[in-house]
Amino acid sequence: MIELYNLQVKMGRGKTSNVMKRLSTMRYELAMDMNPTPKILSLEETTIRNGILCNDGMCEYCRKTKASGSKGDHFYPMVGDRYPTEYCNDEWNCIPACVTCNSSKGGKNWKTWFESNNKSNPMTYLPEDEKAVILAKFTRYDREMQKYCQRKKVDRAHFDRLMEIIRQAFAKVDDGVKVIEMPIAAPSVFVL
Numbered sequence: 001m002i003e004l005y006n007l008q009v010k011m012g013r014g015k016t017s018n019v020m021k022r023l024s025t026m027r028y029e030l031a032m033d034m035n036p037t038p039k040i041l042s043l044e045e046t047t048i049r050n051g052i053l054c055n056d057g058m059c060e061y062c063r064k065t066k067a068s069g070s071k072g073d074h075f076y077p078m079v080g081d082r083y084p085t086e087y088c089n090d091e092w093n094c095i096p097a098c099v100t101c102n103s104s105k106g107g108k109n110w111k112t113w114f115e116s117n118n119k120s121n122p123m124t125y126l127p128e129d130e131k132a133v134i135l136a137k138f139t140r141y142d143r144e145m146q147k148y149c150q151r152k153k154v155d156r157a158h159f160d161r162l163m164e165i166i167r168q169a170f171a172k173v174d175d176g177v178k179v180i181e182m183p184i185a186a187p188s189v190f191v192l
């Protein structure tokens, strides 16, 4: 069964030439929308989380550079293999990180990234003692976040059905269309 939401696709300036490219953007947005809505952490959770992270404005991964002003890096990515991963934007899944670590980590989870030989992965360049401290911190953090962070399995067949509806709606788009309304599961308004 397909859940009913009110999704609108707004066509900016009536252009349709990049519709196929934007379909992949839509896919990403839809995947993001299907992950659980972030919750507010309880005082207990905040205390546990703050007790593990350094929380000093520096990047938690490399400890060398200031964390960027954004919400942080997703400890576990929200989209993987082009499908929602079940992880969300809960504070538990957001790690203060510098721009270099964030972009080096990309869509990987922290363990895969730490094991990679990417030259911006701190595990490839930090001294052994510093590496050990950071590894221990995140091993502990992972154990706690798995207990508290919201997770929601998304059925891939369901996701595929929603994408098919979007794809069909895109197929009807012509220059004169400014807004397409689609009865599918996503609260967003996509602006093209």
Ligand SMILES: [Zn+2]
Binding pocket: 059, 060, 061, 062, 063, 064, 065, 097, 098, 099, 100, 101, 102
């Ligand atoms: Zn960093």
